[in-house]
Amino acid sequence: MRAPTVPAPAGLLRRVLPFWLGFAALYLLYRWPYVAALRQGDPDDTLRLVQVRDLLAGQGWFDLHQYRVNPPQGVVMHWSRLVDLPLAAVELLLRPLLGAALAEQAATVIVPLLTFGAILYLLAVLSRRLFDDRLIGYAALLAGTSFPIVTQILPTRVDHHGWQIVAAVAALLGLTDPDARRGGWIAGVALALGMTISLELLPLAALFGAVLALDWLRRPGESERFLGFMSALALTAIACFALTRGPDLTNYCDTISPAYLASLAIAAVGSVLTARFAGQKPFAIAAGLGVSSIVAGITLITIAPLCRAGPFAALDPLLRTMWASNVLEAMPVWALDNPAKAQWIVPPLAGLVATFLLWRSGGAEDRRRWFAYGLVLCGSLVLGSLVLRSMAFAIAFALVPLAWLVRKLAAQLESAPGLPRKAGIAALLLVLVMPAMPVYFADSLLGTAEEADSGEAGATGTGGDNAMTAVRALAALPRGTVFAPLDQGPLLLLNTRHSVVATGHHRGAPAMHDVMTAFLVDPPVARTILARHGVRYVFMAPAGNEVGVYRSMAPHGFAAQLSTGQVPDWLVPVAMPKDSGVLTFEVRQP
Template sequence: MTVLLGGWIFAALLLVVAGWRGIVERRFPDADDAMRLLEVRDWLAGQGWFDVAQHRLNGGDFPMHWSRLVDLPLAAAIVVLRPWCGPPLAEHIALVVVPLLTLLVALSLIAAIARRLGGEALVLPALLMAALSIPLTFQLSPLRIDHHGWQIVLALAVTRGLIATPTMRSGSICGLALALLLTISLEGLPIAAAIGAVAGLGWVLQPGRGAMLRAMLVTLTSGAVALHVATRGPDFWLPACDAVAPAWLATLAVATAGVVAASTIERFGAAARSMALAGAGAAGGATLVLLAPTCLAGPFGTLPPLVYRIWYLSVLEGRPLWEQQSVWAVATLALPLAGLLGAAIGWRHATPEMRDRWAMIATLLLAATATAVFVSRAGATANALAAPAAAAWLRRVLVRARRIERPMPRVVATVATLTLAAPGTLAAGLLQSVSNERAAPEPPALYRTCRSAGDMRALAALPTGTVFAPIDVTPALLVDTPHRAVAGGYHRGARAIARVITGFMASPDAARGVIVASRADYVAVCPGMQELDAYRQRAPNGLWARLARGERIAWLLPLPIRGPALAWQVIRPLPEGRSAP
């Protein structure tokens, strides 16, 4: 416990010191963090538990697919703190405390996994490697309040249960954690599928693991149904590809029934168990194809071409690692690769009864790493799963360094070995020192540039109205001002996203019709944001490109506001003979 608390305090201090300025100024790491705070505020202000829509976006017609489960710890912290320090400070403290407590839970699970794999000797190096993993700690840092941190925690919880003694109890724990993981976000489906595959393979090789596998799947299915009732209520039967829905629940139920039925042939050999497992998986897949064939294209398969090309392809966290900056790709993959090496070392030197655990960790880590290659945001989970395995490699190198007899070489070798506790940072730093990657083009110098979307809070001084703003700054605008807006970066509001993109890239005459149709009172931007640079580069004669050059648009009246954000009032009515589309 002392080692765990020490590791957590060390990591928390690093994160607080590194992000102090952003914490004080409440600059969210991502637009989704601002939107999560807005979700919690709306709920505490009286919006229904089952209603997660954003009623200040697109005239109130802006459905969301998010789960209320992630709102619970934030709301609880705010409610507890409000009587002591008032609503604004209570909110601010919760934004810092909740992610750091989530970090503590994650580190405790990493320590538990390391202890299961190699005893106390692996705990300290595992905690050190986790605390120094930037892809992991970014998702658990102050103000990072979106669902990613909880996904990491739940993936670790399932992994801890997977390598425990295979009983119905450990299977039920795994199933409940998986149900929570998928309910929070269907982004967890790849790692959940990998965990199910590892558990299934374990049963094929060792029939004694059958009770655990069945308990896991039964608990997963029943837990997912119960959580769906608890979080969706009257919308239980609504179809969806981007969240748990009836088709997904039916898929789980059919696959679970197949595995339970397979228990009747459990004693017939590995080949029979393999065929039964494949049959259960095929039946589940066929159920999804029959009930929701459109879901095979993924949640973004039906986006309009304009939205897909301009917005979706620019959301880098959902893109593969080869589309990221090479420094970030290296930082993401270094620890998982070290983990695979550590798993091989651990398996080689383990006792026969411990090799099964190392084999499961290695297989799961390989799947998580492959997922991260194709979807960048999965890198945090891969890093979390890698830390306990990579600790075996780090400890082995450290032991060799400390066996050096001469004091000075021993000290130098030990210090050099400790730098390997952050392989991602080390590899990224080395690459950065020799990299010739060019920085993004500088924005026009005509206006001051925003440091973050939080600079949009200056618009709070304007009379309340609807703001036609870039997609990425809209969540911060809604959090910091009483205004309404048109669109945020959420795929269920694809038509509203298309309206914003079109408005900023169209010619001023065409843009006026789009903006007036949205009933906007203001147009506002935060110069220097990547989204605006993309509009300017793709449409050099579009509305934003011309405003960025300092041109005056007859139907936009510049408004004086403090800070680098810019705002214009939309002048109405339209000229005679013209109408909004």
């Protein structure tokens, strides 16, 4: 390992730019049908655009209500304005040139690709710091072909997951910074921003804190990195709360709120007091940090006792069974099929092996750095195995040591004597770079390959071309509240003036429960639920995945009867384009 150097931004940009341009062109070509039609790959992306539209139309910066979801009171979203800000800024910048519609379309391309550029730049800084400039290309190629990372930065992917990866990699820069105090502050600021974007980064922040605390215990005289981390984490979180939430002091369990801020402040103050009075005695340091953590935890559950049950404490059994337990990104990694498992698990495992090799062969300072790096990578791999959305962090952390291993094997491939040895090294490289490919071929040969879901695009809430013709027809009808599957709610909000009963976002749990219940029960009971919400239209695609679940659970329920043409007399069919695959009805008023 070479001595750490201060990266030159211009030089790094020149090295990263060709890779960014190449991958950006490929991603844009791949996603062009979505870009051209302003379609998103996920309902969260769609609702994010709705939130930005509302902001640009004059809704208050601190007002996160979606007033057209479960009107008239609406639903307060748990999303952060930090993610809205770059989208809104790009739109405002381009509106004078392109007009509002094209500016929004351009923002859905530019912002995700800039996010990817930020990831590549941070990986380049890390590659130069830990190795040399020649590793930058390897790390960029691995990042650009890493499915768990690429899926979060494709054009029209405007939700918060890409920015979370940026925050995580920035925190890793803080962990490896040769200046301990500066490194602690960088890691703390990055993870505080990440937690403000989404509380999903709280376990990662706890992991970094634990690794830095262990480093302090191993070297009792060097507390700067840990103290800088804790101070930056608390102060930045408080500042972000003031800038993005302002007067809203409600103690939510699914986002940074006063209860979490109090807990972070106590942990930070406790850390400073521990450093002040414990001296260089490991037992006293451990005791001080332990007491601070306990007091911080007690503070959190005292101020917000519901948070003991986690961020989804308000979900009832129906929502937990039918919705929360079926959200793919919240599932463990073993819920994936075999090729996907390999693509998600092998790279971080290989990166962990590479980290061990680097630790074993390094000097004292290098061993300390790689030990901390390995702990963070191992911990993030465990987190990602339990909750799939966190696996992108483990893969991002693994990229630089994995790039080192790939470069080492590529050099061996060039100099290896004999075809068998070359073939063996080439096969190993294939497994490291594209692990899904050999697994897929093995599954195909053994006849165990799983078939992909064939549900139509509209079932996911993104809206295929056919479904969009029905949405446009619905948009032409007089304004009203639409009863529709949860995943199609954001699509209707973005493309019509109508309101919807609910979307698949847990803050609206009571209305979500009503939608699911109404689709499952007999039509007379469903009519009562719809009347309670002032529903004017019913909109659903019988072939959609979500409707399919309702039909399978209740073969004689409301969704099943509508799908088979059994329409109650209180619904009036509304003509839709024949190829749309969507049924629409207007509720007959008493």
